[in-house]
Amino acid sequence: MPELPEVETVRKGLVRLIQGKTIEKVTVRWPRIIESPEVTQFQTLLIGQTIEDVQRRGKFLIFKLTDVDMISHLRMEGKYEFYSATDNQTLDKHTHVVFVFTDGTSLHYNDVRKFGRMTLTEKDQSLSYKGIRQLGPEPVPEVFFLTPFQEKLRRSSKAIKPLLLDQKLVTGLGNIYVDEALWEAQIHPETPANVLDEAETECLYQAIIDVLGRAVEAGGTTIRTYANALGEAGKFQLSLNAYGQTGLPCSRCGTPIVKIKVAQRGTHYCPTCQVWRGR
Incomplete structure (x- = not known):
């Protein structure tokens, strides 16, 4: 997609x-x-x-x-x-x-x-x-602000991955880039949003901006059939750390990346770097 x-x-x-x-x-x-x-x-x-x-x-x-x-x-x-x-x-x-x-x-x-x-x-x-x-702000610091983002996370007990996918907190995050941002921020995809502390939410905020910014610069990610209007393939797949990396060693700690289902979506994460925390 x-x-x-x-x-x-x-x-x-x-x-x-x-x-x-x-x-x-x-x-x-x-x-x-x-x-x-x-x-x-x-x-x-x-x-x-x-x-x-x-x-x-x-x-x-x-x-x-x-x-x-x-x-x-x-x-x-x-x-x-x-x-x-x-x-x-x-x-x-x-x-x-x-x-x-x-x-x-x-x-x-x-x-x-x-x-x-x-x-x-x-x-x-x-x-x-x-x-x-209904869309949230674009994922750039000029319009996507940390404090409102943190406040909305504190008010939700929903798992962080589906919350980010619904486009209301910040727009543009799909399955690939949520997995990548959560990996970068070292947050388990099923962690309830209101469990995250201030440092974690700030790290996630920066990861969202960073991951999407780098992906735009790389022309996107080529998975199966995607090519842009010029018939060119994106190159961000060369930089993926979590999405589609099932069984490969985490580039941060070496633990094999695992794949699970979260909100009916295939989800990739490192079980060592991204530890689940409940309420």
């Missing part, structure tokens, strides 16, 4: 590839991808719209167009592929939305599982969209 670093890398690629292009035609081949408005109106409204910018909030991409915003969520396996005017633009069965530009180039939205969604909102109103409105 593309997480914040992967989506940010896609955003950067899209800006480089399609910023300033004008849409000539839109073809929707799987109607359920379009959340609103209805498909015919979606296709019609986008004709003649110029892509002014592509922004991101959490894992949502926001296409800033002349008169509307288009919100796109990639979900499990959604991806964008760009084609030049001279490329073979043959559609495969997983191509569900095609944007053709006036210069002959095109952008294809591919999604094996068909879970991704797109919606149009009024110009500059995308931050009021229900899925975006």
